[in-house]
Structures are given as structure tokens and as C-alpha cells.
Amino acid sequence: MMRLLVVAIIAGLLFENTYGVDSAASSEKQKDKNELENSRGSSSKKPKDNKGSKEQDSSESSSKEEKNERKKQDSSESSSKEEEDGNRKPCFYPINIRCWTEWFDRDDPSASGDWETLCRLRKENPGKICPRPAAIEAKTLSGLTVAAAGDVIYKNDITSGFICRNKDQIKKKKCNDYRVRFSCYPPFCDRGVCWTSWFNRDNPGATGDWEVLSELKKQYKICDNPLYVDAVTTDTMTPAIYTGETFYMYNPTDGFVCRNKDQTTGKCRDYKIRFGCPCNN
Incomplete structure (x- = not known):
């Protein structure tokens, strides 16, 4: 009887040592597993990391600053350009003040007439006639005005220049020999x-x-x-x-x-x- 009791006690101890430890280990493992799952779950519910958020905010702020800086730079460049363009604008003079070019006499009436055309005069006298003359004046080489000379004039304007054709004159007379000059606004002929x-x-x-x-x-x-x-x-x-x-x-x-x-x-x-x-x- 005593022998059987001892055997039962020993068997009980062996069972407890074997299965009790495994159970405890299993319990520990389950506990660790639960904590790990809880940790994962809580991690998924957490807001974004403050550091990352700050970095993003800093990046957005930096981007805004760059944009503002670019706008300022563009505005500054635009102002500089406008100022530069403004400085390039020509001076304004009263339109009642005009000067005259030198006299030009490129042709004589020996052939078809006296052709003092503006396009020819420009080619033969580069830079001596303003881009947009205000007036034209023609006189004979002896100093007579067109009216005093009495010739029939074909052209006498600031676009074409001056043309006197022999075929337009009465009694088959030739044109007088003319010279012309053009009136310009300053500063074209401004010499002080x-x-x-x-x-x-x-x-x-x-x-x-x-x-x-x-x-x-x-x-x-x-x-x-x-x-x-x-x-x-x-x-x-x-x-x-x-x-x-x-x-x-x-x-x-x-x-x-x-x-x-x-x-x-x-x-x-x-x-x-x-x-x-x-x-x-």
C-alpha cells in the first residue's frame, strides 16, 4: 500500500513537472503573443510620427518660402526691366520745335525731270534724314520757291519726296533744277x-x-x-x-x-x- 502511494506521488510530480511547465510556458507565450498583437493594433491606430510630420511641415513651409522668394525675384526683375525700358524711352520735345536737314540735290532735269525722291536720298545719304520727316521744302538752285518758279510739280510730300517731270510742263519747257531738305523733330538734329x-x-x-x-x-x-x-x-x-x-x-x-x-x-x-x-x- 505504501509502495503504491509512493508511486502515485512520484507519477503526479512527474506529470506536474512535465505539463505544468509547458502550460506556464504556453501561457507566457500566449501572453507575449497577445501583447504583440495589442502592440501592433495600437501602432496601426497611432497618428503619424511627430518627427515625420514636422519634417513635412518644414518641407511645405520651405516650399512656400521658395515660391514667395521666386515671386519677389520675378517682381524685382519685372520692375528692373520696366525701369530699364523706361530709361530707354526717348526724350520728349515740343512738336512746334523743328530743325532742318542740309539741302540735297541728287538729280537735274536733263532727262525726264528732277527726281529728288526720299528713298533715293536715304540710300545716297545714310543717317542724314530722320525716319519720319515733319515737312519737306524745295527750292530752285537760284533760291526760288516752288510757287515762284511756276513749274507743275508731280510730287512734293514727306512720303515720296520731290518730283518735277518735264512732260508735265507747259510749252514743252523743262523743270527747273531743285534741291530739297526735310524738317525733323529733335533730338535727330540736336547739336546743342x-x-x-x-x-x-x-x-x-x-x-x-x-x-x-x-x-x-x-x-x-x-x-x-x-x-x-x-x-x-x-x-x-x-x-x-x-x-x-x-x-x-x-x-x-x-x-x-x-x-x-x-x-x-x-x-x-x-x-x-x-x-x-x-x-x-
Whole structure:
């Protein structure tokens, strides 16, 4: 009996040692497994890592700063370009101030006529005629105006130049030999200008207002070869070209003439003129 009891006790101990340890180990393993699963589950529910979020925020902020910097740079470049373009703009001059080119005489009327065309004159005299002349003047080599010479003129404008054709003249006479020049706005022929005082030697009481350079030189000291002429009304200082009146003469070589008979009102306004001379004179 005692022997059987001892055997049962020993068997019980062996069973406990064998299966009890395995059970505990299994329990431990299950516990570890549960903790691992809980850890995984909680990890999946966690928000993004703060460090990663900060890095992303920093990256977005940096990107915004770069964009703002680019905008500032573009704006600065645009302003610089506008300023540069602004600096390149030509100076503005009153349109009533004009100068004249030198005289040109490229042809004579021996063949079909006298052809002082603008395109030919430009080719033969590069840089001496402004891109957009304001006026053209033609005179015979002896100094007569077109009206005084009495020829029939085919062309006389700032687009074509001057053309006198022999076939257009009466009684089969030839054209006179002409020379031409063009009026330009500064700064095309700006060589440093010094202005004279204003002169008013005449009034429009008789035939008109005759402010002729040759007559003015008899009374006042004026340079030999004025570059510019400027005419304004004596009462309001209105530039002559804004009055709407027609002028018989208006150039720095001859001066200024307004004839009463050329006006729709029958009478010119009273003008005064001045001349622009080279400053070295």
C-alpha cells in the first residue's frame, strides 16, 4: 500500500513537472503573443510620427518660402526691366520745335525731270534724314520757291519726296533744277541749341505778319545759320501750329510769314519768333 502511494506521488510530480511547465510556458507565450498583437493594433491606430510630420511641415513651409522668394525675384526683375525700358524711352520735345536737314540735290532735269525722291536720298545719304520727316521744302538752285518758279510739280510730300517731270510742263519747257531738305523733330538734329530772344518786328495790320530773318538781322544780332525757328502768338504764347492758320513761310532759313489773304478769317494773329542757334556761336 505504501509502495503504491509512493508511486502515485512520484507519477503526479512527474506529470506536474512535465505539463505544468509547458502550460506556464504556453501561457507566457500566449501572453507575449497577445501583447504583440495589442502592440501592433495600437501602432496601426497611432497618428503619424511627430518627427515625420514636422519634417513635412518644414518641407511645405520651405516650399512656400521658395515660391514667395521666386515671386519677389520675378517682381524685382519685372520692375528692373520696366525701369530699364523706361530709361530707354526717348526724350520728349515740343512738336512746334523743328530743325532742318542740309539741302540735297541728287538729280537735274536733263532727262525726264528732277527726281529728288526720299528713298533715293536715304540710300545716297545714310543717317542724314530722320525716319519720319515733319515737312519737306524745295527750292530752285537760284533760291526760288516752288510757287515762284511756276513749274507743275508731280510730287512734293514727306512720303515720296520731290518730283518735277518735264512732260508735265507747259510749252514743252523743262523743270527747273531743285534741291530739297526735310524738317525733323529733335533730338535727330540736336547739336546743342541756344535760343535767341523773341522778335516781333511786324503786326498783321496790312498784308500780314512778316517776321523775315533777313529783315530781323538788320536790327538784331542773329547767327548766320539757325537750326530751329519757333513762332508763338504774342497774346497767349500759343504755338503757331496750334492756331489753325496757314503760313506762307515757316523755317529757320527764311523766318516766318503769315499772310492775311491765306486765312479763312481774313487776318492773321500777331506772332513773335525766336531762333535756335548752335551754342558755339
